[in-house]
Amino acid sequence: MEAIKMNKRALIVGIDRYDTYPPLSAAVSDAEAMADILSKNGDGSPNFGCRLLTSPGREAVTRANLRRNWRELFDGFRGDVLFYFSGHGAPTEVGGFLATQDAAEDDPGLAMEELVNMANNSAAKTVLLILDCCFSGSAGNPAALRNGNIENKAILREGVTILSASRPAELSYEVGGHGVFSNLILGALKGGAANVRGHISAAAIYAYVEAALGPWDQRPLYKSHAEHLEPVRTVPPMVSDELLREMTTFFPAQDHRYSLNETYEETSDKAKPENVIIFKKFKRLQIAGLLRPDNGSDLYWVAIEGRSVVLTDLGIFYYQLIRKHLI
Numbered sequence: 001m002e003a004i005k006m007n008k009r010a011l012i013v014g015i016d017r018y019d020t021y022p023p024l025s026a027a028v029s030d031a032e033a034m035a036d037i038l039s040k041n042g043d044g045s046p047n048f049g050c051r052l053l054t055s056p057g058r059e060a061v062t063r064a065n066l067r068r069n070w071r072e073l074f075d076g077f078r079g080d081v082l083f084y085f086s087g088h089g090a091p092t093e094v095g096g097f098l099a100t101q102d103a104a105e106d107d108p109g110l111a112m113e114e115l116v117n118m119a120n121n122s123a124a125k126t127v128l129l130i131l132d133c134c135f136s137g138s139a140g141n142p143a144a145l146r147n148g149n150i151e152n153k154a155i156l157r158e159g160v161t162i163l164s165a166s167r168p169a170e171l172s173y174e175v176g177g178h179g180v181f182s183n184l185i186l187g188a189l190k191g192g193a194a195n196v197r198g199h200i201s202a203a204a205i206y207a208y209v210e211a212a213l214g215p216w217d218q219r220p221l222y223k224s225h226a227e228h229l230e231p232v233r234t235v236p237p238m239v240s241d242e243l244l245r246e247m248t249t250f251f252p253a254q255d256h257r258y259s260l261n262e263t264y265e266e267t268s269d270k271a272k273p274e275n276v277i278i279f280k281k282f283k284r285l286q287i288a289g290l291l292r293p294d295n296g297s298d299l300y301w302v303a304i305e306g307r308s309v310v311l312t313d314l315g316i317f318y319y320q321l322i323r324k325h326l327i
Helices: 002-007 025-036 063-076 112-121 180-192 202-212 241-250 273-289 299-304 313-323
Strands: 008-017 049-055 080-086 087-090 093-102 107-111 125-130 160-164 199-201 221-225 231-234 292-293 308-311
Touching: 008 063, 008 093, 025 049, 025 080, 025 125, 025 180, 025 231, 049 063, 063 080, 063 093, 063 107, 063 112, 063 160, 080 112, 087 313, 093 112, 107 112, 112 125, 112 160, 125 180, 160 202, 180 202, 199 202, 202 221, 221 299, 241 273, 241 313, 273 292, 273 299, 292 299, 299 308, 308 313
Parallel strands: 008 049, 008 080, 080 125, 125 160
Antiparallel strands: 087 093, 093 107, 160 221, 199 231, 292 308
């Protein structure tokens, strides 16, 4: 399990205290919560090896210090990289900046374009950049391609994904002691964005966050050039891979109808132990949205009345993955 941790590293930054910029109240707590949840999967196994930089903290999060940590984050590393930033963002004529602790009016910090260039030029297998700051949507939009429109073009190499809290010209907010964006991401990572197998991808995180924000709220952005969706974190699955594979035993074809009867219901006088075990498995598949009664919604009555169960569209999807030996 330790090898997994060695192949995944994350730099987590939260800045509440600035030398000249107005202070924030939630950036550090959000960064600490992000480092805590990303360091382990839901079963306690190691996930990302996290380095946490905060202001206030043990060392100032200056331009020089953050740039040095960026270089160490990417330098020669070929695994999965994650960078999270919570703090002020600043718009300039040459693009968005992440405001460091020593930000000044005419020198706000480090350019988002510099960060994205490091990601694009790195040897990392995958890179996920999560930016919770104002104007973060400009990340990935090179100044040379804007032509007066800062929202319409992005350049990312394969394997790089950006999750930003807001559009390029939009603010992001703190509410109730958390950044709105970060709080939703934490909910997604805790399991809100998990699929049936317990995998939480960057795309699923974005879908979870985007669905929770209305048309009058800040609008997050998702930019990605991904060949496949690596899980950012895993949680205990709704259905084990072993049970998923059993679906092809119970259903010899994806449109097969599996007939139940009273022997499957454990409260029945006719119950058979081997059938009760199958019935309980079907219950788990139903809860996960993979199986449904052909008529009605309660498996108890399906068994009592001798009706059938079938795979849902989602169940057929996983059924096909199993047939292709992808699970």
